[in-house]
Amino acid sequence: MVIFTCEDSLEGILCGVYDAWMSRLGHANVRLELQERGNLRMFSEYRQTAKEDWKTEKVIDTIRRKAGQEVYEQVFHASLSREEEKADRIYRFLICALHLGPAVTDMLQIPAVYELFRMNRNVTREAMHLIEFIRFSQLREGALFGVVGPENDVILLMAPHFADRLNAENWIIYDEKRNKAVVHPAGGECALVRLPDEKWRERLTESGDQEEFERLWKTFHTHIAIRERTNRACQMTHLPLRFRPYMTEFQ
């Protein structure tokens, strides 16, 4: 068994796919793993994949040409997943996809396709949830700042929604777990940046008029519930606890 290790990003995984495929060792004899994850295996050879743009472009081009845009999007979503096995799952899926063409996304009875479908669904659902549950606070300069702590790396998927909706606002969506942020200047394009330091926390505490609206929102949230119908279990199903530390009304 030869194991190809790759970087944890779409580009890295696709370079891994390229190297593993082009090694001509046979699909059954290769495996893809993310770098610096988990234990090493005995009796296998490890090869490090070099991340190079031409490999990524080549793979993306092949996927688009042979399997279509939808398959490419699914692979992109899956590459944002938190699962450690994702690199190999994407590889197994691409074997099917390049063989069967665009219709592959419907063939859920094939295990490799189902695994990718599942990862894709998990990522998309979380992105959808966070689009609903993210709360912005207003900084003193008027910019909006939202913090999330997602399981999957989804801030990239959230950005287009807010770029459209809050196009005239300055806003930042910050992923606390990965120290990444999407920054959107009013009327401009989004950019993905790294925000390693804790400076933003200080900025958040010295915010402007936000307290008034946070208080009003909490008032509304309490008063809109009908006491006779109280149903915490139902609330829990729709709004799992892990989102709540980031939400104004539960703070």
Added chain:
Amino acid sequence: MLIQQDMELGEKLAILADAAKYDVACTSSGVERKGKPGQLGSTVAAGLCHSFAADGRCISLLKILYTNQCVYDCRYCINRRSNDVPRAAFTADEICRLTMEFYRRNYIEGLFLSSGILHSPDYTMDLLYQTLWKLRFECGFNGYIHMKAIPGADPELIRRAGFLADRMSVNLELPTAEGLRTLAPSKDRKRILTPMRQIQRGIEAQRQELVPYRQGRRFVPAGQSTQMIVGATPENDYQMLTVAEALYRNYGLKRVFYSAFVRVNDDSLLPALPGGPPLLREHRLYQADWLLRFYGFGAGELLSERQPNFNIFLDPKCDWALRHLELFPVEVQTADYNTLLRVPGVGVRSAKRIVAARRSGRLDFPDLKRMGVVLKRAVYFLTCGGRMMYPVRMDRDFITAQLLGEEKRRVWDIGRQDSFRQMSMFDDGMLSPVPSGEDRRSAVWGEL
């Protein structure tokens, strides 16, 4: 009681949110609209829920009344004239400010604006219209707006408001005209149905236009909805469902909402509900409503004059399937989409996935499970490649007993929330069904 003028915004919000919460419609769905440069907001066709309240209901829109002052005296309503509750009224500016600031912070998906009747329907509708106008044109709000059409208001006002709102609704409140006469003497059915018809005509007329105006605003693009109170009057489920079906068919409604009656007023004409609001009944009506809209069922198939209420223990679809065992089991490989949809445990999504997947190969039960089919219900009604998952007697009593195992527990959870039960040796956890009128009669005459 007079409206208090010198009230803080927070207090007003508390009073007017409290007054609005018994209206259940809180969806933000039905229209897809991209953001506009320089404006705030967009809408998503499927709708977004931004939070969930302690009662498990979604909070999607800022649901408020313009004022809770009302000239009517409807017995079920907390804001009725004869109630001694604090009265408040927003100003248009306050509503605009709240909506814009909440929306920017991603608290809400838009505004739900309703109102008690202040002075007259025309006057109230005009206030609502002016508020919306301000919000759309002065503040540049491009998000979702759900607005109530006030029955009895001038048609021109309703027409104009319809171009500013995304969804409009007129509440039917009670399914029959008699019910309305007893509990809401100042409303009558005709006055409620008139604006509903007007909105429907407006939407349809727009659909007929050959060249739609690209720049202009569309009239009620997300359609209209209504609401019925469940359990305030003695109507049975069959009547409720027939009315809902008629509304979907004849008035082109997008949604009919059901609201379990909460006894907020102490009134001799209102039923006493010792067990709390009829939540299970509401739940069954919603299940049936989905069957009407997405599964191709008719009200007459689910219920009838002879069986006018839903089964407490079984959901409407299982109940229907058990009455039509001659149609089952269904073969997954060959059954058409509409037949698959009628199988308990198969939903719209899983049926679509099955139809797409079987083109390229055979499906087995584990595959169905992965596609989202609920096997614990579906096993009794499906075959894969001519075989059932395990041998099942196609016998109504047998399958009912099997299905009840899980269903009974769920019914118990819905009916008795947060209550703990004393354990007893003689108690097998069965809910005994409520005796019907016929049972009582036969008990009296000794015909048991």
